[in-house]
Amino acid sequence: MDLAKQIIRVRLGQMMVNEKYRNGEFKVPIHLALGHEAIAVAVDSMMHDNDRLVLTHRNIHYNLARAKTLKPEIDEYMLLEDGLAKGKLGSMNLANEAKGIVYTSSILGNNLSVAAGVALSKRVKKEDGMVIVVTGDGAMEEGSFYESLAFLKSNNLPLLVIIENNEWSLATRIHERRCPINIKAFAEALDVNYELFSSNDVYEYVERLSGLREFVLKNKTPLCLEVKLTTLGYWRQKSEEFPDGKFINYHAGPAPNVSLQHGPVIETDQSDPVFVINKCFDEKIMEAVSRDILVELKSELP
Amino acid sequence: MKYVEFINSAVKAKVSQEEGIVLFGQNISAGSCLSGLTRNLNVGKDGLIINTPNCENTLCGVGFGLMMSGTNSIFFMKQQDFLLLGIDQLVNTYNFMRRKEPDASFTIMAIVVDSGYEGPQSCLNSFADFCSIARVPGFAITNKADAEQILNSELVSPGFRLLGVSQRLFKTDIIELPTVFASQDCSIFQYSSGKDATVVCLNFSFPYGVELGDKLRKRGMEPSLFSVNALTPVRWDKIIDDLSRSKKLVVIDDCKSVHCSRDNFLMHVHESCSLKKKVIIKRDLSADLVSPSLDRLEIDYDEVVAHLT
Numbered sequence: 307m308d309l310a311k312q313i314i315r316v317r318l319g320q321m322m323v324n325e326k327y328r329n330g331e332f333k334v335p336i337h338l339a340l341g342h343e344a345i346a347v348a349v350d351s352m353m354h355d356n357d358r359l360v361l362t363h364r365n366i367h368y369n370l371a372r373a374k375t376l377k378p379e380i381d382e383y384m385l386l387e388d389g390l391a392k393g394k395l396g397s398m399n400l401a402n403e404a405k406g407i408v409y410t411s412s413i414l415g416n417n418l419s420v421a422a423g424v425a426l427s428k429r430v431k432k433e434d435g436m437v438i439v440v441t442g443d444g445a446m447e448e449g450s451f452y453e454s455l456a457f458l459k460s461n462n463l464p465l466l467v468i469i470e471n472n473e474w475s476l477a478t479r480i481h482e483r484r485c486p487i488n489i490k491a492f493a494e495a496l497d498v499n500y501e502l503f504s505s506n507d508v509y510e511y512v513e514r515l516s517g518l519r520e521f522v523l524k525n526k527t528p529l530c531l532e533v534k535l536t537t538l539g540y541w542r543q544k545s546e547e548f549p550d551g552k553f554i555n556y557h558a559g560p561a562p563n564v565s566l567q568h569g570p571v572i573e574t575d576q577s578d579p580v581f582v583i584n585k586c587f588d589e590k591i592m593e594a595v596s597r598d599i600l601v602e603l604k605s606e607l608p
Numbered sequence: 609m610k611y612v613e614f615i616n617s618a619v620k621a622k623v624s625q626e627e628g629i630v631l632f633g634q635n636i637s638a639g640s641c642l643s644g645l646t647r648n649l650n651v652g653k654d655g656l657i658i659n660t661p662n663c664e665n666t667l668c669g670v671g672f673g674l675m676m677s678g679t680n681s682i683f684f685m686k687q688q689d690f691l692l693l694g695i696d697q698l699v700n701t702y703n704f705m706r707r708k709e710p711d712a713s714f715t716i717m718a719i720v721v722d723s724g725y726e727g728p729q730s731c732l733n734s735f736a737d738f739c740s741i742a743r744v745p746g747f748a749i750t751n752k753a754d755a756e757q758i759l760n761s762e763l764v765s766p767g768f769r770l771l772g773v774s775q776r777l778f779k780t781d782i783i784e785l786p787t788v789f790a791s792q793d794c795s796i797f798q799y800s801s802g803k804d805a806t807v808v809c810l811n812f813s814f815p816y817g818v819e820l821g822d823k824l825r826k827r828g829m830e831p832s833l834f835s836v837n838a839l840t841p842v843r844w845d846k847i848i849d850d851l852s853r854s855k856k857l858v859v860i861d862d863c864k865s866v867h868c869s870r871d872n873f874l875m876h877v878h879e880s881c882s883l884k885k886k887v888i889i890k891r892d893l894s895a896d897l898v899s900p901s902l903d904r905l906e907i908d909y910d911e912v913v914a915h916l917t
Binding site for chain 2: 358394395399401408409410411412413416417418419420421422423424425426427428429430431432449450453454456457460461
């Protein structure tokens with residue numbers, strides 16, 4: 307039930323951020339990660355004290371999962387002194403060293419090599435722990451993705467590369483912008499192992515992540531973990547060609563069609579980790595859990 | 609001793625004392641070892657020397673990752689123009705890092721391609737432009753005195769900076785002149801003090817200034833000779849004071865940078881001093897600066913001397 311509560315907490319926390327965002331309370335651009343909660347909560351659950359996490363511009367889910375509180379994150383978005391980074395980082399670079407999030411980059415592909423340096427430092431200092439870097443299907447198009455993997459493998463550095471694949475980069479799908487990239491074949495070409503997560507089942511993710519952590523550390527190797535997911539909160543772009551509106555996946559800004567009034571579930575299918583977790587428990591229990599968590603989160607804020 | 613031999617020996621001496629340091633770069637321990645710059649390096653206990661793949665952007669990021677984790681490192685680079693591939697890291701990652709006082713050191717030591725024959729794509733004698741893009745501290749090494757101080761205080765020191773060595777000077781004899789002043793931050797070095805002219809050398813121009821100083825002394829003049837080794841604007845008080853007395857200024861700058869501290873210096877001169885004589889020796893940026901040709905300032909020393917006397 308702890309993992310379920312965490313999923314709900316990260317979801318409702320984001321929905322509260324979304325409400326404030328819609329009210330124009332933030333100056334900084336924020337990339338919500340509705341639909342990304344399962345991998346974030348699983349990573350948080352798997353991380354050991356000496357593990358380090360390196361994030362990208364879409365980081366709210368990991369930051370909320372690691373911090374376990376909402377107010378410091380909202381204060382950071384408001385650039386207040388009480389913010390998670392004293393109002394110095396805003397959203398797209400938000401790190402939290404106290405919770406092992408040592409670096410967050412707003413530049414696609416930038417963070418992979420920095421994570422490699424963090425992993426190399428662990429070797430020099432003979433420190434325990436694994437480095438985890440999060441990237442996406444857009445960032446893996448950058449040359450730095452290839453470069454960094456080659457460097458990591460050449461130096462036998464243990465590092466888990468999580469590729470959150472939501473199929474979209476800004477307002478274009480993968481097939482609209484590039485040829486297919488077979489990440490498994492790509493990784494294997496560099497003698498790097500590959501795994502795929504796609505169920506949005508946090509329990510499965512936690513169990514498998516623990517095994518991957520052990521594998522990476524034991525074999526001193528990078529590993530590519532592709533996580534197929536959906537960034538929830540789409541909108542429709544009307545044009546002459548699409549009078550009813552062309553489907554555009556959520557990228558950044560307030561999610562116009564997501565509201566706290568409808569509860570934490572956004573989509574009633576496997577694309578929504580909250581829907582997936584709710585199926586594991588009694589409906590009434592989950593409704594009560596959601597209500598309690600929402601009250602807790604609201605009590606954090608003035 | 610040649611310029612590159614001296615710098616190599618100074619680097620060797622410094623890094624051999626450093627425990628847990630990581631030295632990395634392409635071919636730094638193979639082949640010519642970057643034309644001798646990194647030959648026979650050894651590091652202290654728990655240190656690493658890594659011959660890396662060709663991935664400059666990644667290597668810049670690796671250095672910042674090491675730095676944020678408390679591990680000192682030096683990235684040696686065969687040609688500074690390769691650093692263009694790492695600009696994202698120099699700007700974006702460094703901007704993230706500079707929020708806090710760093711515990712560890714990250715230095716990129718690169719050979720500035722200022723010999724002139726590498727072809728258009730390597731014709732980038734523009735160290736100051738690299739530094740200006742994100743206000744990165746940078747230091748040019750031109751002779752024995754500045755090499756000793758810069759390598760001692762900047763090669764391994766908390767923070768990030770670029771160090772540049774001149775390819776054109778590699779096989780020349782290292783200039784050995786005593787200093788009469790050296791700023792603690794390694795920005796300005798003074799090698800002679802005189803009342804008749806103030807000679808200010810920037811980038812890798814110091815050998816030109818030494819030659820001009822010799823010619824001025826032969827004509828009975830006593831010049832002050834300065835080298836500005838920092839690539840970003842610095843405090844100019846020391847030079848301005850000297851210039852207030854001499855009233856005669858010679859600036860020599862061999863860089864091809866657009867954003868350089870020379871202009872900042874001249875603005876301060878304009879605001880602070882009334883000059884009797886002024887000679888500015890610099891590149892004509894409208895000329896062909898990319899076709900292979902000797903990348904050397906053509907200076908008519910006799911004309912400069914005649915102008916000052």
